[in-house]
Amino acid sequence: MSDKNKNRESGFAGVDDLFDAAPDATLLVAIDGRIERVNAQAEKLFGYTSEELIGEPVELLIPQRFRNSHLKYRQEFADKPRIRTMGKSLDLYAQQKDGTKFPIDVKLSPILIQDRTIVVAAIRDITESQKAARDLMEANEQLRAEKNFSDNLISTQEGIVLVLDSKGRITLANPYFEALVGYKVEQLLGLDWFATFIPEEERQTIQDFFAVVMREGINEGYVNAIVTKNGAQRLIQWHSKTLENSDGKIIGVLNTGYDVTDQEAAALSLREAKAEADRATAIKSRFLAAASHDVRQPLQSISLYLSILSKRLEKTDDLEIVNKMRQSLDSMGEIIDALLDISKLESGYVVAEPVKFALQTILDQIRADNAPYAEEKGLTLRIEPTLLTALSDPALLARIIENLVGNAIRYTETGEVSISCIADGQNVRVEVSDTGVGIPPEALETIFEEYFQLENPVRDRSKGLGLGLAIVRHIARLLEHDLDVRSRPDHGSTFSVTVPLVRAAIETESIAGPAHTHPSRDQKIKVLIVDDDPAIVDATKMLLEVEGFDVQTALDGGEAISQIEGGLRPDIIVSDYRLPGLNGIEVVRHIREISGEDLPTILVTGDTSGKDIEAASLVRCEVLHKP
Incomplete structure (x- = not known):
């Protein structure tokens, strides 16, 4: 070892223990910038051994782009050495052996050893502290933003925002609530919510409800009255949620509310109007129950008298008059039947009573009722026989098919009207088809509306009122049977109603009954x-x-x-x-x-x-x- 190094080592002997025990990476640097000693923390921080660093310029540990400026700062320090903390006003960076750059704080302390000025440089990696500082800054910014947002939200909310502490005292209220109740915000804070704003007759109930919210944590949709400063009452619908501190302890309840006074008044008016309408409907239903019998009675009498008159008259002209009277009577009867039926269906007076029955029984009746009309128009009424059993109300289902057949005959000039029953899984589809005028696509939905008729712009009453298909739709809905229609203009239409099918045969009473003795031909029946x-x-x-x-x-x-x-x-x-x-x-x-x-x-x-x-x-x- 040279005398110079010996002297240098002997000069450091007094600070060895303190130097090596320093918590920060520490360098001893000559005034000319050469590194003379490093501790173990410095080796660990920079990735160099002490042998690699001693004698090298300190700029080895500084990123290339900062080295020129560092030379300038080092010269200024050499001219006026004093204890200085670097990095307070400057962003300083160091560089490890592998080229990794990182931010640092540096404290420079000049000391005099054997008449030489040596700089002790204590270096600290501040990567984590800078990250923590940035995170804290961002968190503070977020908190400020959230506070500004919540303040703006509360102040502009078109509804009540109200916070109560665990005792039911007001700790926060927004301007909307202030305007609603007539108090200033500063007057509201600390007020007992129940004693100030809840009507006396509801107070205990609302206090009990508040206790439930405090226990269960949330409630939505509760409505109660509050009393304003001038004594008026408003109905409020509340949404409430408990608030907790950082320890999870419930400290109060956040309540948002909406004034539903006007809506409740409108709903009450609507309920009263509905009740009145229901009463009127009940009266209408009772009237219809009587009218359906009483209105038809005189028509029945007239029809019978016309039948008698037609049998007694001999002149063709007189019989023609009677026939015209009968046609008018038939039209009147159809109109009255349709009006009474649609009214009864709309008022809910008709109740479906589904039973198991053989479809052929109603098809036979429909054939008997409609064959004369089809024959009169020169049409074939074809009904395909069936052994299928259905589950439905036979009278109401018969009315559907009867109306469909009547419509088909009315709008068919040549060809045929047919009825067929097609089993389809658990259902049977009863189809009524014709070779009539057909229905344009745009009318397939509207034909089921009341008073709608195809090709009857001048309201020819011989074609009815246009209620037949409306009645069909009402009855189908009542029976919960699907209704469908397919049609091609000028080719005809097919209406179908889908009915639950009973696969097992059902027992039917014999129509014969006990033997009855018929009168002989020379006896009157x-x-x-x-x-x-x-x-x-x-x-x-x-x-x-x-x-x-x-x-x-x-x-x-x-x-x-x-x-x-x-x-x-x-x-x-x-x-x-x-x-x-x-x-x-x-x-x-x-x-x-x-x-x-x-x-x-x-x-x-x-x-x-x-x-x-x-x-x-x-x-x-x-x-x-x-x-």
Whole structure:
């Protein structure tokens, strides 16, 4: 070792222990910038060994782009050496052996050793502290932004923002609430919410509710009244959520609310209007129940008298007048039927009563009712026989098919109208097809609307009111049956209704019933007419007598039963369904019980609801609808 190095080592001997124990990377640097000593922390920080650093200029540890400026700063320090902390006003960077650059703080302390000025440079890597400082700055900025946002949100909220502490005292309120209740914000803070703003009769309930929120943490949609400064009450819908401190302890409740006073008043008015409408509908339903029978009664009488008159007249001109009168009467009857039916369906008066039944039974009746009209127009009414059993209300389903067939006949000039039943999985699709005018695509939806008719711009009443398909749609919805239509203009249309299918055969009562002795050809068939309308009784009696029947009459069920008990044995019973006291079905059952025979019966009704088809439980019974 040279004398110079020996002297240098001997000069450092007094500071060795302190130098090596320093927590920071520490260099001893000569005034000319040469490194004379490094501690272990410096070796670790920069990645050099002490042998690699000693004798090298300190600029070795500085990034290339900062070295020139560092030479300038080092010269200034050499001219006026003093203790200085670098990095407070400057961003300083160091460079490791592998080229990695990192920010540093440097503290320079000049010391005098053997008449030489040596600079002790304590260097600290501030990468983590800078990151922490940036994170803290960003967090503070975020907090300031969030506070500004929340302040703006609360102040501009078009609704109540209200914070209560755990005792129910107001700790925050927004300007909206201030304007609503008439207090300034500074007046609100600290007020007891329950004592100040809750009506006395609701106070305990709301306090209990507040306790529930404090326990369960959240509630939405609760509505209660609050009292404003001037004594007015407003209804508020609340959304409440508890607030917690950093330890998870509940310290209060954040409440947002909306004034629903006007909406509640409107809803009350709507409920009152609906109740009034329901009352009116109930009155309408009771009227319709009576009207459907009473309105049809005079039409039935007129129809019967016209039938009698047509049989008595001989002149062709007179018969033509009678036929025109009958056509007008038929049109009137159809219109009244349609209006009454649509009203009953819309008012909910008609109730579906689904049962299992053979589809062929209603198809046979539809054939009997419509074949004459089809034949009159020169059309073929083709009904494909079926053995399928359906689950539906037979009377209402029959009404759907009847209306579809009637429409098809009305709008078909040549060809045929057909009915077919097609099994489709768990359902049966009843299709009514025609070769008529067809329906344009744009009208396929509107044809089911009330009063809509194709090709009837001048409202020809012989084509009805356009309610037939509307009634079909109402009944299909009531029965929950799908309704469909396919059509090609000038080629015809197919309407279908899909009905639940019963796969297993069902037992049906034999229509034959017990054997009944028919009168001989030289005897008149005895008919018992039971109806409480004298005009109906008189007209029916006259019509049947013209046809050669022996007719007996009764104006109520009691009179009819008395005649049977007195020995009368009719061959056929023709009874109105709606009678004073016992209804027509009950009268027929009494008569059959007394006579011991299932007398053939025709039950006449002006009602169209499915309830009256309870008559189907009577064997050898047909139901006719007025008029």
